[in-house]
Amino acid sequence: MSRPTSTLTALAALAVLVLAAGCSPAPGLDQASVAGAASRKGGSAPVSPFWVDPDSLAARQAERWRREGRAGDAEVLRRIADRPAALWPAGETDPAPVVRAAAAAARGAGQSAVLVAYNIPHRDCGQHSAGGAVDADAYRAWIGSFADALGDAEALVVLEPDAVAHVVDGCTPGEYRAEREGLLAEAVARLKRQPGTRVYLDAGNPSWIQEPANLVEPLRRAGVDAADGFALNVSNFQTNDITKAYGLRLSRELGGKHFVVDTSRNGNGPLADVWCNPSGRALGTPPTTDTGEPSLDAYLWVKRPGESDGTCEGGPAAGRWWPEYALALARNSAS
Template sequence: MSRLIRIRTLAALTVLGLAAACSSATDVDEASVTGADSRKSDPAPSSSPFWVDPDSPAAQQIELWRREGRTQDAELLRRIADRPAAQWPAGEIDPGPDVRTATAAASAEGRTALFVAYNIPHRDCGQHSAGGAADADAYRQWIGSFADALGESRALVVLEPDAVAHIVDGCTPGEYHAEREQLLGEAIRRLKQQPHTKVYLDAGNPSWIKEPGKLVEPLRRAGIAEADGFALNVSNFQTDDATKAYGLRLSRDLGGKHFVIDSSRNGNGPLPGVWCNPPGRALGTPPTTETGEPAVDAYLWVKRPGESDGTCEGGPDAGQWWPEYALGLARNARS
């Protein structure tokens, strides 16, 4: 998480914590698992090589709730705090300091840092996560700083969620398609200059571009051949089974490319028609590299559980910490 987002999160923790008592948000809903409150949090699985941020919003929320006497809720939230989730350095500032901080901490523990690079120009078609670099040169400078900060540390980077899928669905205007594909290819090559960095180019999710074959040529033009693979289901709720089946079809079309799956919030699958802060969702498969499928390199928590999708369903701005939604995800989780 960037310093900018972290500062906003810290400020929001107290405000949202005070508001929680009168909130009717998603902490208790019809999808809650009976008796889940009494279950203990499981530690991060040994099959996960990824670094856990000890200063994450979830970890800070636990301390706040403990001071307030909400010990049962604090214990449930360990299901998020004790597991690795990606860092999303913000585009408004140089990502280098935040990337170096995370990689240094991960390296000290012999772990791999997990990142999302999300700053492509014309990002998110002006929707909840609109923004991105001002132009192509600004993006090249940003991704160069990102890569320099990775150094020789072990890292996994999910590159530009939505960027390719928005080319396919036409949300990104046609005059930007060629530039975007060129920038993605340059970003892959620049990141892969770091000797211990893996790069997975985002490829949407099964409910978005329903025919995976439509992604093949845009992914190729964007340099997928030089990446370690592609990423699916980032910030979405499609089940592991549906996403894996979709990914295997796309993998075959790409000559056997491997992929990773974001399982952060898919424990109850999607809520039809609602992609932004849907109620009743649950944490999914904990991060692991033991997937049981050779083409699936990992299940990851790319979306940080508990951070809002946007100002919908009563949520704060996109990327802001929402403790009661986080609690709902943890309470509904199967483990």
């Protein structure tokens, strides 16, 4: 999995976003920047139950290209900019400013904010998105601040991409596994104290833990029974059909738990044996709760399209904005 970082330049100097399982960063938010960007945007996005960040990196890039005379490219990039993608508050800082601003903006729009909590200790087994909270107490404080900032807003939180799957595949050292599962269960319980928050514990993807039964007990120890469900395909490219079938199998194993699927880049499915910035990929199903499957609660864009998986295939560091890759994803999509 790949993870990203980027510095923020807007009014919210405190807020740095990292986005996704392969984390990736996004621009900062505060009430003034949200309101100002919303007035610039003009409302071309379709009605959605999920809030769209009007000051995202994709929105900024589209506006920059428009000013530079690249009107056609700017219009194509709006396929990303005008659709909701999850926010990943950085673990290195207090998540409250970003979470609070997004929650307030979503509440004002009558929509749900989509966020990712991604700061578990010993994150990503020292790979592209290595890091996380320095210890268990630091993580408890971080997740508590995250939850407090949600208030009573409607929100959907994808909890700790890769964390359970890395326990199952052995990447997370044995001495950390019980602590990790305990912290995840605590995080689920803490987030669920917020009245409008739905929590989906990440469960990897079908190409990673190929037998869903192997996830059942680790997910239960990590608190999935108290969560609203589990999340699949974060930052990956598995198709809707494959991921849905896998999710339904895992749902049955978990007594009917619901799930959500990341469709941000799965429009053309995976490229054989290439998970890091594969070429020729496309945007997938736009975020929606209209899935046609009662146990599948939503298709979401959890990974922010256009943020790099890492320094591979010519890409920048994990989580950095890569406008030409974003443009290719948008061009390759149906709409």
